Amino acid sequence: xxxxxxxxxxxxxxxxxxxxxxxxxxxxxxxxxxxxxxxxxxxxxxxxxxxx
Numbered sequence: 280x281x282x283x284x285x286x287x288x289x290x291x292x293x294x295x296x297x298x299x300x301x302x303x304x305x306x307x308x309x310x311x312x313x314x315x316x317x318x319x320x321x322x323x324x325x326x327x328x329x330x331x
Contacts, residue, residue: 280321282308287324 280288280300288302299309300321315321 281324282321 280290282288282300282302285302285305285308288300288305288308290298291301291307292299296312297309298312298315298321299307301307310320
């Protein structure tokens with residue numbers, strides 16, 4: 280996964296309404312899936328932003 284500000288990361292855990300991603304530069308971040316989808320915060324490597 281890639282975040283515009285935090286760079287490349289790996290999804291470590293996915294739950295009903297959150298996702299935890301380990302970013303190389305920022306460490307672990309737990310994000311709301313609603314916001315990830317609404318704002319397009321993450322993109323699968325080589326893909327467009329993740330949206331619902």
